Amino acid sequence: xxxxxxPHSRVSVLSTSSQSSVEHLSPAASSTRFSLPSIxxxxxxxxxxxxxxxxxxxxxxxxxxxxxxxxxxxxFSETVQYTQKRVSGINDLERRLNTLGYRIGTRVLELMxxxxxxxxxxPKREIRLLPALMSIHTQVWRAVFGKPADxxxxxxxxxxxxxxxxxxxxxxxxxxxxxxxxxLSCSSFTAGIVEAVLDGLGxxxxxxxxxxxxxxxxSCTTILIKxxxxxxxxxxxxx
Amino acid sequence: xxxxxxxxxPSDTPLYSLTFYSTRPTSTVSSPLAGxxxxxxxSAFAGTLTxxxxxxxxxxxxxxxxxxxxxxxxxxxxxxxxNASLDVIEDAMKTQTTMYFKSVDKFNEWTVSAFVTPxxxxxLLLHEGKNDDGIKAFFTDVWELYVKTMLNxxxxxxxxxxSAVFDTRVRASAKKYL
Numbered sequence: 137x138x139x140x141x142x143p144h145s146r147v148s149v150l151s152t153s154s155q156s157s158v159e160h161l162s163p164a165a166s167s168t169r170f171s172l173p174s175i176x177x178x179x180x181x182x183x184x185x186x187x188x189x190x191x192x193x194x195x196x197x198x199x200x201x202x203x204x205x206x207x208x209x210x211x212f213s214e215t216v217q218y219t220q221k222r223v224s225g226i227n228d229l230e231r232r233l234n235t236l237g238y239r240i241g242t243r244v245l246e247l248m249x250x251x252x253x254x255x256x257x258x259p260k261r262e263i264r265l266l267p268a269l270m271s272i273h274t275q276v277w278r279a280v281f282g283k284p285a286d287x288x289x290x291x292x293x294x295x296x297x298x299x300x301x302x303x304x305x306x307x308x309x310x311x312x313x314x315x316x317x318x319x320l321s322c323s324s325f326t327a328g329i330v331e332a333v334l335d336g337l338g339x340x341x342x343x344x345x346x347x348x349x350x351x352x353x354x355s356c357t358t359i360l361i362k363x364x365x366x367x368x369x370x371x372x373x374x375x
Numbered sequence: 376x377x378x379x380x381x382x383x384x385p386s387d388t389p390l391y392s393l394t395f396y397s398t399r400p401t402s403t404v405s406s407p408l409a410g411x412x413x414x415x416x417x418s419a420f421a422g423t424l425t426x427x428x429x430x431x432x433x434x435x436x437x438x439x440x441x442x443x444x445x446x447x448x449x450x451x452x453x454x455x456x457x458n459a460s461l462d463v464i465e466d467a468m469k470t471q472t473t474m475y476f477k478s479v480d481k482f483n484e485w486t487v488s489a490f491v492t493p494x495x496x497x498x499l500l501l502h503e504g505k506n507d508d509g510i511k512a513f514f515t516d517v518w519e520l521y522v523k524t525m526l527n528x529x530x531x532x533x534x535x536x537x538s539a540v541f542d543t544r545v546r547a548s549a550k551k552y553l
Contacts, residue, residue, distance in 0.1 A: 190523050191540045242494055242532055243525055249493040250522045254515070259474040261493055336385075336494040338468075370469065 199251060202282070209310050216311075216322055226317055230324040230344070237328020240280075244329060245336045248279045261337075265363075265371050268337050273300055276333055280326075281306045296368055298361040300330065303353040313347075321345040323357040330359055340364045378502045378553050379453050380545070382521070384533045385495040387461060391536040395549040453485075457499050460487040464497065474518075475511055490514040494532060496521060502553070509552040516548040 215236065216229075223229045252275070253259035262268045274284040281302075291297035305323050313320050323345035331343040342362045350356045376399060382391040460480035467476050468491055480487040488510050490498040498517055500510060524536055 189540055190526060191520060191538075191544055193523075195519065195522060239528075239531075246492060246494045246522050246525050250519065253474070254519065259515075260472050261468075261474050261491065263469065263472055338495060374470075 195247065195254075196251060205306070205309075208307075212307055212322075212325075213311070226320050229320065233322065233324040234328035234331065234343070237325040237330075238332040238335075239328075240325075241329035241332025242336060244276060244279055245333045248275060263338070264374065265339060265367060268334070268339060269298055269300075269361075272330055272333055276329070277302075280329060294362075296363045296365070298363070300359040300361070301348075301356065302326075302359070303350075303356050305355060305357045308355050308357065318347075321347045321357060323347075323359065326357075327359050330361065334361065334363075339367045341367070376503055378500060378549065379457065380517070380549070381457050381499040382517075382536065383461075383497040383499065386533065387497070388533060390534070391541075391545075393542070393545055393549070395546065395553060397549070397553045399553070453501060456482045456485050457487065457501055460489070460499065461497075463487075464489045464491070464499075475514060477507055477511075478505075488514075490518065492518060492521065494525070496532065506553065513548055513552040516552070517545055520544050520548075 216233070219232045219236075220229055223232060249259075262271060269288060272285075273288045277283065277285045285300050286303045287299075287301040289299045289301065291299065302323070305326065307325060308322055311322050313322075325345075327343040327345040331341060334341045334343070341364060344360050344362075346358050346360060348356050348358045376397045378393075378395045378397060380391075380393040380395065381389050384390050459482070463480045464476060464487075467479055467489075474491050474493075476489040476491070478486050479489050484503050485501050486503065486505075488500045488502065490500075492498075498514055498521075500514070502510065520541055521536075524530055524538065524541055525532075530536075
């Protein structure tokens with residue numbers, strides 16, 4: 137019978153106390169009632185919505201943290217679908233994805249170089265084309281995708297064209313392009329990032345993405361960089 | 376001792392400017408032209424003319440508290456000197472691999488130092504006198520603050536910087552190093 141007596145006594149305690157004051161209805165008091173782990177009240181938890189200002193945060197804090205691939209894939213899939221509803225063709229879609237990537241690229245460049253050079257006594261800039269392309273191939277890819285790109289090639293036919301090859305682009309891993317849109321390459325987004333980095337470094341270029349499937353790498357993608365004439369002229373002068 | 380800082384976008388639009396008066400005593404570089412020129416004070420453009428001619432001493436009253444007129448202290452003259460130095464900076468950018476350009480340009484009593492970020496943002500500082508290490512440390516601070524501003528998804532390379540926190544931080548850094 138004692139097992140029945142216990143709840144009764146509790147109810148009676150509650151009823152008398154609730155008559156005496158309404159304070160006991162507050163969450164702090166009810167925690168004893170439901171025997172939840174008691175919340176320490178002295179260090180007030182930060183009110184929701186107030187987050188540390190960006191200027192108070194350390195830029196190196198997120199250096200080695202990673203983003204969930206699943207979450208990113210969902211976001212990117214929504215991005216592509218959203219964009220697709222608002223364009224008239226594949227070219228337009230690729231151009232818009234490129235623009236979105238460009239916004240990322242400007243930030244990637246500043247942040248990446250700050251992390252590499254910010255603490256050094258004499259921070260360096262890149263003014264030659266080939267080292268800049270190499271740093272895109274390794275550093276930018278590592279900062280964005282966590283691994284260097286698979287190859288960098290120079291076009292045989294055109295002196296102003298360079299290609300960066302990624303055998304398994306992260307952003308296309310869960311994308312299958314319909315047959316009637318086979319020209320579409322969602323890596324236009326990556327192309328935008330590359331374009332922004334090149335622009336920032338002072339090598340204006342037109343960057344596009346093309347699917348170049350191989351036997352063992354069906355989603356292999358080539359990022360084609362077509363440099364502006366002024367870049368090659370400057371390289372000649374600097375030689 | 377005043378300092379003028381300008382942040383310029385890759386297309387050379389000013390995004391942020393700051394005038395900072397430091398109280399530190401530093402030897403000012405005297406202009407060789409000063410004193411050899413007639414007094415322009417009757418002209419309506421006295422300030423501009425004296426400033427451009429280099430007769431900086433004519434209107435300087437460096438004793439505490441008094442406002443300095445002419446002699447390169449006018450806002451529009453300062454802006455013009457900053458603008459003119461852009462050509463020199465762009466030339467230097469093409470051949471030098473550093474981000475910090477120490478005393479890249481000189482005009483009368485003003486020295487221009489610059490800092491170019493990888494994304495082609497330019498920070499210009501007009502200063503009198505020498506303070507290389509301080510200016511470099513100051514630029515490094517401004518760079519970090521700018522990168523943080525840039526990480527705001529709503530900010531572009533062409534958006535003026537209006538954040539009050541940014542302003543406070545830059546002023547604090549200026550106070551520390553300049």
